[in-house]
Amino acid sequence: EAQVTQNPRYLITVTGKKLTVTCSQNMNHEYMSWYRQDPGLGLRQIYYSMNVEVTDKGDVPEGYKVSRKEKRNFPLILESPSPNQTSLYFCASSLEIGDRLHFGNGTRLTVT
Amino acid sequence: SQQGEEDPQALSIQEGENATMNCSYKTSINNLQWYRQNSGRGLVHLILIRSNEREKHSGRLRVTLDTSKKSSSLLITASRAADTASYFCATQDPGDMRFGAGTRLTVKP
Numbered sequence: 001e002a003q004v005t006q007n008p009r010y011l012i013t014v015t016g017k018k019l020t021v022t023c024s025q026n027m028n029h030e031y032m033s034w035y036r037q038d039p040g041l042g043l044r045q046i047y048y049s050m051n052v053e054v055t056d057k058g059d060v061p062e063g064y065k066v067s068r069k070e071k072r073n074f075p076l077i078l079e080s081p082s083p084n085q086t087s088l089y090f091c092a093s094s095l096e097i098g099d100r101l102h103f104g105n106g107t108r109l110t111v112t
Numbered sequence: 113s114q115q116g117e118e119d120p121q122a123l124s125i126q127e128g129e130n131a132t133m134n135c136s137y138k139t140s141i142n143n144l145q146w147y148r149q150n151s152g153r154g155l156v157h158l159i160l161i162r163s164n165e166r167e168k169h170s171g172r173l174r175v176t177l178d179t180s181k182k183s184s185s186l187l188i189t190a191s192r193a194a195d196t197a198s199y200f201c202a203t204q205d206p207g208d209m210r211f212g213a214g215t216r217l218t219v220k221p
Contacts, residue, residue, distance in 0.1 A: 004154075033208070033209065035211070040213060041213060042211050042212055042213035042214050043155075043200065043211040044211075045208055045209070045210065048208050048209075056208070058208055059210075088152065090154055090155070092154075092155075097204065097208070097209070098142050098143055098204040098209070099160075100145060100157040100160055101145075101147075101155070101157060101202075101209060102157070103154035103155045103156070104154055105153060105154045106152065106153065106154055108152075
């Protein structure tokens with residue numbers, strides 16, 4: 001089944017403890033992206049990647065890192081999480097930029 | 113910054129009625145897409161309309177695009193309780209996809 005898989009679905013952590021949210025797609029998509037969703041603000045893009053080894057900042061990249069070493073994986077790394085990074089995170093992919101996006105089921109992160 | 117702005121922010125209708133949501137955007141686009149999100153879940157793609165298209169249909173969905181006004185509308189006809197969800201428009205800026213804040217649609221049985 002074609003899908004975007006995010007893990008974990010829920011994560012509670014403490015300030016400063018490094019964490020990684022994984023994202024994997026099995027559709028051979030070139031474009032992958034991370035969004036965060038906060039009430040009243042819609043989806044804001046964190047980082048995106050047009051292809052392997054190519055990543056670019058979105059609108060809210062501060063406090064986040066990504067890597068794209070393989071086409072299928074696009075992990076989101078929070079080196080030192082802070083409470084303002086408490087949010088619902090979505091990974092998405094598409095065949096290429098501008099095509100329909102396929103979303104993962106989301107990761108609800110709470111940083112205390 | 114957000115590219116698309118949906119209007120209204122919230123809409124409540126009775127089952128069987130039509131629902132219309134609007135999206136305005138700021139810059140030139142290659143295409144505009146509409147997505148649906150059930151509470152807390154991942155977004156699901158509904159329809160894509162290219163900049164050289166004016167109208168597109170998919171089942172009970174009708175999307176229009178007016179590039180001169182930089183706006184689009186999504187019409188859901190004969191709504192059902194199962195259409196209750198948030199609806200987002202998305203546009204492609206050079207290099208990335210940007211979403212609006214969404215319209216929360218409630219369809220009452």
